[in-house]
Amino acid sequence: GAGVSQTPSNKVTEKGKYVELRCDPISGHTALYWYRQSLGQGPEFLIYFQGTGAADDSGLPNDRFFAVRPEGSVSTLKIQRTERGDSAVYLCASSLSQLGHNEQFFGPGTRLTVL
Amino acid sequence: KQEVTQIPAALSVPEGENLVLNCSFTDSAIYNLQWFRQDPGKGLTSLLLIQSSQREQTSGRLNASLDKSSGRSTLYIAASQPGDSATYLCAVRQLDRDDKIIFGKGTRLHILP
Numbered sequence: 001g002a003g004v005s006q007t008p009s010n011k012v013t014e015k016g017k018y019v020e021l022r023c024d025p026i027s028g029h030t031a032l033y034w035y036r037q038s039l040g041q042g043p044e045f046l047i048y049f050q051g052t053g054a055a056d057d058s059g060l061p062n063d064r065f066f067a068v069r070p071e072g073s074v075s076t077l078k079i080q081r082t083e084r085g086d087s088a089v090y091l092c093a094s095s096l097s098q099l100g101h102n103e104q105f106f107g108p109g110t111r112l113t114v115l
Numbered sequence: 116k117q118e119v120t121q122i123p124a125a126l127s128v129p130e131g132e133n134l135v136l137n138c139s140f141t142d143s144a145i146y147n148l149q150w151f152r153q154d155p156g157k158g159l160t161s162l163l164l165i166q167s168s169q170r171e172q173t174s175g176r177l178n179a180s181l182d183k184s185s186g187r188s189t190l191y192i193a194a195s196q197p198g199d200s201a202t203y204l205c206a207v208r209q210l211d212r213d214d215k216i217i218f219g220k221g222t223r224l225h226i227l228p
Contacts (some may be wrong), residue, residue, distance in 0.1 A: 042218030
């Protein structure tokens, strides 16, 4: 596709439920990033993939959060036992490679609301 | 630990004025600095990316400068228009952790018609 796409655009769930958020990167981009943006804050890094493997997951807040990228393209961010504090916009970005000079291109985000 | 600060947090100016948004960062060992625009409920739109070896970048009415040694960047918007109303985010990519981008909290800009 022309850009990074994310689905769903909005997700409302109840506390304690499981959710999956999907990211389709730009075709050919090997690096994929997840960020979380809480209200009034800048995005914060969660996890980064180079190919199929998670190269850096230091930003995941706890073990309820997990992400996969099994074929090195689409990625899914999974949140178990959701809490109200998980409510935020989850942004995905991709770049040609992880090298610093390659720009990260962002998707429109998924707005998650936990009731 | 890299910290990115944006001042002011919010700004309202009359249409037509020139304005400057400020960004500062604590660790000067960066790969690049990027300015983004974010409209309410929307994703990020990249405006300008300045590599660490560059001093400034220009696009239309926008000009971004970078002073890496002092840890500062400014985004200059000329002849502001109501359509410029949005949140502007500054972000840096570090040399030693080039996998992630560190963002500021943004400046919410409102251009008064």
